[in-house]
Amino acid sequence: MAEGRRDPQPGDLIEIFRPLYQHWALYVGDGYVIHVTDEEASSIFLSSSSISATRAKVKMELLKDVVKNDNWRVNNKYDRSRTPRRVKEIIRDAEQWIGEEVSYDVLTNNCEHFVTELRYGEALCDQVEEAINGGVIAAALGIVASVAAFAARALLRR
Known part of the structure; x- marks a missing residue:
């Protein structure tokens, strides 16, 4: 099982432990992740968790730059109950979102919903x-x- 690994493979979900929440990204290879981030947030503490945010941007960045000093792990936690899509499809679909502004809602359309939709075809x-x-x-x-x-x-x- 991939959960808890620190050697991500393309298509893996990355869980980043922020002080007040977990941020999620999708590993696409060569050290890069694609994730949804609230660019208007004033600090890393608020990024992708801002309750008032309604728009966010999809970015491709180096995993080390997204993680900064926080802990992280590979966490494909839904693999036990759902079948992941093919890696090529996951990456292709994720790359199509790069640079797009998307609607964001902390309860119904957040960073975890985004990456699970890509991996499993279902926002969880x-x-x-x-x-x-x-x-x-x-x-x-x-x-x-x-x-x-x-x-x-x-x-x-x-």
């Missing part, structure tokens, strides 16, 4: 689902804690 993003589910769980725990505190106060008043 666990990162968003996990954040939404985590938020729902956190909200539910907050409600439970509030109810418990209210009940405890009610019992103490008796």
Whole structure:
């Protein structure tokens, strides 16, 4: 399995661990990746994660320049449940996007959606689902804690 490797092959998904999120790119060979990036972001912390971004640009850049000092790995995590497209098709389709401005939405059309669409023919993003589910769980725990505190106060008043 390719997950976790540090020797990318053309067509591999690259997961880059930014301080507050994971950025995704597609390895195309010779040290280069293609990825979606929010050029208006004021820092690397906001690039491709800006909640207010509605447009982004598809770029081909050296992996080392995209990663900078962050950790990264090959992560073809959906290979277990989906069949990757042929590498030549993945690369051909990815290269057609270079330089294009695309619509961007952090929840429905982000950098992970972009690269998974290229590799699998389907836009997927666990990162968003996990954040939404985590938020729902956190909200539910907050409600439970509030109810418990209210009940405890009610019992103490008796």
